[in-house]
Amino acid sequence: MLILNSPEVTQETCLRWKREATLAFVPTMGCLHEGHLALVKKAKELASRVVVSIFVNPLQFAPHEDFEKYPRVFNEDCEKLKSLDVDLLFHPTVNDLYPEGFSSKVSVGDIGNRLCGAFRPNHFDGVATVVLKLFEITSCDFAIFGEKDYQQLTIIQQLTRDFNLPVCVVPHPTIRAEDDVALSSRNLYLSNLERVAARQIPRVLNLSRQEAFNDPAQTVEQLLVKLRPLLTEQGLKVQYLEITQTRQLTPADPLASLKTLILPHLFLAVYAGSTRLIDNISLSIER
Numbered sequence: 001m002l003i004l005n006s007p008e009v010t011q012e013t014c015l016r017w018k019r020e021a022t023l024a025f026v027p028t029m030g031c032l033h034e035g036h037l038a039l040v041k042k043a044k045e046l047a048s049r050v051v052v053s054i055f056v057n058p059l060q061f062a063p064h065e066d067f068e069k070y071p072r073v074f075n076e077d078c079e080k081l082k083s084l085d086v087d088l089l090f091h092p093t094v095n096d097l098y099p100e101g102f103s104s105k106v107s108v109g110d111i112g113n114r115l116c117g118a119f120r121p122n123h124f125d126g127v128a129t130v131v132l133k134l135f136e137i138t139s140c141d142f143a144i145f146g147e148k149d150y151q152q153l154t155i156i157q158q159l160t161r162d163f164n165l166p167v168c169v170v171p172h173p174t175i176r177a178e179d180d181v182a183l184s185s186r187n188l189y190l191s192n193l194e195r196v197a198a199r200q201i202p203r204v205l206n207l208s209r210q211e212a213f214n215d216p217a218q219t220v221e222q223l224l225v226k227l228r229p230l231l232t233e234q235g236l237k238v239q240y241l242e243i244t245q246t247r248q249l250t251p252a253d254p255l256a257s258l259k260t261l262i263l264p265h266l267f268l269a270v271y272a273g274s275t276r277l278i279d280n281i282s283l284s285i286e287r
């Protein structure tokens with residue numbers, strides 16, 4: 001496995017490979033778990049060369065967030081990627097990607113101000129900016145994104161359409177632990193008790209889907225009013241619990257009945273102690 005930190009050398013290498021290979025890319029911030037490794041395995045199925053990046057992107061963290069504290073375990077990550085036979089690991093420093101004088105930023109528009117974006121101003125602009133750079137550096141044919149970060153996935157799909165990027169964005173289903181909690185690098189922060197509380201998240205998601213099937217005439221508000229206490233009674237602090245519709249994740253009218261929504265999707269962000277956890281589920285009949 002080649003490990004490179006220079007964007008220029010990475011770009012040259014990927015362009016050389018692209019003459020006779022297809023290239024699939026998995027962007028990460030490191031601290032790799034089975035969820036990331038599933039994306040890498042998918043990348044290997046899709047293309048003849050696989051590139052992974054590890055970069056904790058300061059542009060997507062607000063000053064009070066966990067940029068400094070974000071877990072960094074480079075050597076362990078390398079071993080995991082080597083064992084999967086990854087071709088190239090791109091591991092730039094902040095200065096490599098944002099040298100002095102760097103000033104252009106992507107603005108993702110309204111979709112970046114909803115759901116997580118309502119609580120993390122500029123977060124998705126920061127994600128889109130780094131992903132655009134990474135796509136340019138790797139010239140990838142495919143890029144794999146997990147559905148756990150469904151809003152991020154939707155925004156990256158929008159970015160590739162808006163800027164005519166020749167990249168096929170491939171969604172990958174959320175990978176869950178045995179207790180059904182979605183895998184996340186931030187799960188490392190959870191105490192035992194917080195982990196027990198976190199198990200309520202997938203229960204509530206599954207219940208929301210059952211409800212949508214069993215009683216599709218109920219309104220968005222009626223369903224949310226049932227679900228919210230199930231989270232709070234376990235000690236989880238709800239940051240948001242929302243239902244959207246359409247591929248643009250438009251907020252659903254609280255008075256609309258579930259059966260009238262196009263591609264309804266439930267999103268939540270909760271705090272278990274000081275750890276913020278997000279998850280989501282489709283409420284569509286076809287999934």
Ligand code: PAF
Nearest residue numbers: 027028029057127130149
């Ligand atoms: O999902 C992540 O880990 C990050 O947001 C990404 C896509 C690697 C961009 O920094």
